[in-house]
Amino acid sequence: MARKGLDKSVVMKAAAELIEEQGLSRFSMGELARRLHVKTASLYNHVDSLDRLLDEVGLEAAARLTAEENAAISGKTGDEALFSLAEAYRRFAREHDQMYRLIIGFSRRSGEMQIREAREILEPIRKVLEGYGLSQTQQYHWQRILRGMMVGFAIHEHAGGFTGLPVDKDESYRLAVQCMADGLRRAGRGSE
Amino acid sequence: MARKGLDKSVVMKAAAELIEEQGLSRFSMGELARRLHVKTASLYNHVDSLDRLLDEVGLEAAARLTAEENAAISGKTGDEALFSLAEAYRRFAREHDQMYRLIIGFSRRSGEMQIREAREILEPIRKVLEGYGLSQTQQYHWQRILRGMMVGFAIHEHAGGFTGLPVDKDESYRLAVQCMADGLRRAGRGSE
DNA sequence: ATTGACAAACTAATAGTATTAGTTTACGAT
């Protein structure tokens, strides 16, 4: 009873599907093994550990998010690009909530937490900021500010927060992004 | 071998200490029991479950955070209050990182996540916003925006993010809060 | 003082988690 065509990419794909279907909380090596008609131990021929597996699935999800961000801003500049980026980010977080969890990095794995910040992931923001004529220093600061805002909003919504108040969340977000846009323009003027 | 003076508050206190000392990831009912010189099962005379225990410890931590926020803004208004609030929030998240985790709610507990939003917790922000003369609607929006920004920053720092860039994080935060301040003033003028 | 009840500790067991060691076996290359 050997040879079932499993390999790392098949396992990762199945893991991603399982997580999207049933949620991160119900995911386990045992569940994954069952779906692949294999015993749990066999998975270890293809992945190092649960944590590593989740890391890698998360990285792939991050790549998808980045791709969507890039698509959203392609051909746009200035405020148009900014709003488009912000919207794409938020949409991804809502539509793929389990994957977004994985990207942000608060899985179950022992309370660890990390936000992925590879070069490519920061690219979309960097491109959007280019349009505002910031100094290098200012650009770095605004990278953080923008990311902070987007993450903060995504996490809140994700957690079911922001629901108590009787005003539209889309509008709240729009105002937040507008606030960033105004701030960016101001910063751009300042550093000329 | 009965009667060791345990009760719910003692257990919760010990749990909080253990978490602050060793981190959420190393916390377990077994560890907690060992610290209290008791068998694991005995804890269940005082707490319902691990999840409930963490919830309650988290709620207590949230109360402490709120108290610090209130202290920070007491006697202040306008931008001064805003900056003071933002600084207090960030300081708490840095100084009590494990407790902050618990507040935000990304413990291990099954990937659940919730941001606590009881009335009292929102009070400090509400008070600060009072100074900007916003309409009720605007105030609700800005409550979200402010919270989003503070959470986003805290989470990032927490996750070890923001470290790649060669500019000061304090300054990034200051700029973010300044951006909020400017936006708030603009919003205040707009709704008069 | 004795008794009796309650609460708090215990022991023991269950079911779930990830992971490792060691064994078998199928397939592909020689």
Next chain:
DNA sequence: ATCGTAAACTAATACTATTAGTTTGTCAAT
């Protein structure tokens, strides 16, 4: 045809949390 390797297996370990059932200490009432 055979032989080695990689992929599956079985079995075991060491953790989780949690529940059921049992013992026992303490406090209150008689």
